[in-house]
Amino acid sequence: MRSMRPFAIAAALGVMLAFLGIAETKPIPRAADGKPNLAGVWQSGGVSLYGEPGLSTVKLPPPVNPPPKREPLPYQSWAEAKTKTFTAADDPSLACLLPGVPRITSMPMPFEIVQTPKEIVIAYESFHAFRIIPINDKLQHPNDLVPTWMGDSVARWDSDTLVVDVTGFNDKTWLGGIGSIHSENLHVVERFTLNSDDTITYTATVTDPKVFTKPWTTGALLRRPPNTRVEEYECVENNQDAAHIHK
Amino acid sequence: MKMPKLRTMLPAYAGLIIASAPVLAHHSFAAEYESKEITLTGVITKVEWTNPHIYFYIDVKDANGNVANWAVEGYPPNTLKRTGFTRDDLKVGDTVTVTAYRAKDSSSRVAGREIAFPNGGKKFAGPAAGSGPPTAAQ
DSSP, X not given: OGGGXXXXXXXXXXXXXXXXXXXXXXXXXXXXXXXXXXXXXXXXXXXXXXXXXXXXXXXXXXXXXXXXXXXXXXXXXHHHHHHTTOOGGGOGGGGTOOOOTTHHHHSSSOEEEEEOSSEEEXXXXXXXXXXXXXXXXXXXXXXXXXXXXXXXXXXXXXXXXXXXXXXXXXXXXXXXXXXXXXXXXXXXXXXXXXXXXXXXXXXXXXXXXXXXXXXXXXXXXXXXXXXXXXXXXOTTTTOOHHHHOOX | OOOOOOOOSGGGGTTBOSTTOOTTSSSOSTTTEEEEEEEEEEEEEEEEOOSSOOEEEXXXXXXXXXXXXXXXXXXXXXXXXXXXXOGGGSOTTOEEEEEEEEETTOSSEEEEEEEEOXXXXXXXXXXXXXXXXXXXXX
16 A cells, blocks of 8 residues: 555654654744734733742743843943942833833733734833834834834844844833943844744844943743733832832 | 742743843832731721732731731732732722731831732732842843
8 A cells, every 4th residue: 555655654753753752843823925923912921921930830831942041231341330320219110111122022011913014013011112113124214213212113024033123212221130221322133033832032132332342132932921912001000119119 | 827938030030031020010129128028917998909010008906906007019900810810809898918028118018929818718919029130230
């Protein structure tokens, strides 16, 4: 029965793979234009995704494409000294101010990606931040930018990875960590790669020659939080912490 | 009552490598609260189901019978809802026992950790101590 042979081989291979604990690679979902479909609700961390630390019964498989760990921030010596003059009480987000990029990705709250062939929109629960990101192969930013908290984002597809170029930042946000300052020359390049295990590997490469000695990279694994929609987070409503936090 | 072990918050962000560890949602915990756990039992007098964090207030009687009103801070409302802690769990007039961390300014304010309800159930209202963002260079 020659015609049965491929099936037999496939079945044998399947058994072998199962025995070895190797899952067959599932194709990633794609949008109508063939690009990876990033649409949906995502989250990088927090108890609503991973449960209480050390006590959680949430069991998630290890990611197929783990993101890089954050590199130490390579501050120039003057900037390093300046970072040490700050305490947690100086954190701009304590006053409910927009946390900038890439820090927004680390907030323990969901965000929704909306995708069309011409633009990507990211609506964040944290601080009601939003980013409307035109897809523009030349990564050309508008020429009338004034510095802002979240900067200006443009994107292009690099094969199956969405690359977002962000510039036009003010110098008022922290990058993550107490006193993690930067200048208005901050330039962030984010990469969103959809994986076969329905995760997104997120990386951000941060360049700021006024403050750092070299570019550095950080990352996060984005997962789909179950039964979650992006909801209201009116941070200034009852923000008592700012008045009580200690220097 | 069972005292939960103090654990670092960092594993909560197992999928998170960007090191900002925004603990009570968006800022440092250690800058505001002690890490030593205390236990308070009192009657709920008011509930603020608000952002960025919820607060509820309890009348706590000391050994001499004096009553003081304590403010208990917790996670953001959406986080609580997603972990199964709803606004209806906190009822004015109910007596609850709260494990918590006291404010460093010695005011009658605490960061709530675990709440024991009159029906015997327990839920986490806020994060464990020992958390906070790293310094910039870390």
